[in-house]
Amino acid sequence: MLNTGDTAWVLMSSALVLLMTPALAFFYGGMVRRKNVLSVLMQCFIIMCVLSLHWVLFGYSISFAPGNGFWGGLQWFGLNGVGLEPYADYAGTIPHQAFMIFQAMFAIITPALIVGAFAERMKFSAFLVFTLLWATFVYGPLCHWVWGIGGWLRNFGALDFAGGTVVHINAGIAALVTAIILGKRSNLDKNVPSPHNMPFVVLGTGLLWFGWFGFNAGSALAANGLAVNAFVVTNTAAAAAGLSWALIEWIHNGKPTIFGACSGAVAGLVAITPAAGFVSVLPAIAIGLLVSVFCFIAVTVIKPKFGYDDSLDAFGVHCVGGIWGALATGLFASKLVNPAGADGLFFGNPKQFLVQLMAVGVTIVYTGITTLIIYKIVDFFIGVRVNEKQEAMGLDLTQHHERAYTVLE
């Protein structure tokens, strides 16, 4: 039965989630040096164009067509059979295409998250091919496993409300793999670049927070109580994590920073994503407060210790925060919040924690290996990294023949 309220909310949420990709572009763009800001904006922006087409042509089919447990297949190629009537297996009260376009926005932002790992040194052509292959062979299958009809992780009982595994751990692991094999930006040991425009980072964070209401509350796929729960815990976790990161800095470094507060807020949004439809507000505070501790350690201790150049901490925030969120779902989930979900460890069901752990492990292994293979293929045929001179001059001029800021006039 079509419900107009639900349909309106899901369409609105789709628009909110779309906005997260340009928001992410500014969040990341502010962090790079100014000779590279356009390259980051362009990478995020072109993903909106390319993956929107990819999704309606065959991305949606690979991810959500019935297919088998591992692969949706191509029966919904070009949205063949994806119409304006509800498709009850996914959402019984909204047109099938509303569900499809909502999911399109997730497929767009996930590869955009990886941009943070290889920023300032990847060739644009190689980036495009890498992104298309990754969307097809990593995002598509994983999305099907977790959310598709008959997907084997879904059948296993793994809880992922709005994309902790599919979006954040997935992109975060791909980020780590590409950062390691692409190597560090040159001169990094002497010259750790400072973010060129911190207000952009704040602007991006604000718009991400705003868009995330669509991401999480929209994932209820209805304008109902569950959507409200997701909305409330999303806001709460983001707030707790932003505050927590700033406090950690205050204690640890002597001063709280806006960069820290923003990083924390994003980490909190990441962590609450898989849990948003299964936990209540007090666990959301705990999830938010703690995610900043884990992510802070990841970006200030673990990254320097191992020496990989995850330029903008796509791994440190999205993967680490995503893993914590997925595991926290296994701890704090409660059927009192969502009868269709499950109870977590703290509600007497330790098995759920193990299921969550397995889903995390599967994502890490599958995404890690497949990303590595895709990278090697692209590197063999195109060459992934720009040369040293291009890197020194900046990707804006060398990849796009544009610059963001003029010095004169």
Added chain:
Amino acid sequence: MKLIIAIIQPHRLEEVKEELYKAEVNLLTVNEVLGHGRQKGVTEVYRGHKETGNLLRKIRLEIAVNDNFVDQTIKAIVKGAKTGATGDGKIFVLDLKECVRIRTEERGTAAIG
């Protein structure tokens, strides 16, 4: 007293600073400038409108030194900025008539270091 003006590639600034510190030259002023030497400019295209031969971003250093520091300062800048490619930049050495430290009103060689 000499005033040394050096135009270098922006991405070599950290190396140059490091070499200068090693040479015990600690006082310098840095500017961002645009310039055009033998190195070809870059092409920029805005909505199909092509601009070539644009000025490139460079860093300009100004360092005032006593005469006995000139050589080591030049060597340090060269060591830090040289890549062997066109566009590495230039160093100009000018006579410096006077120098005043505002805080103490010292003048001449005493005011420089």
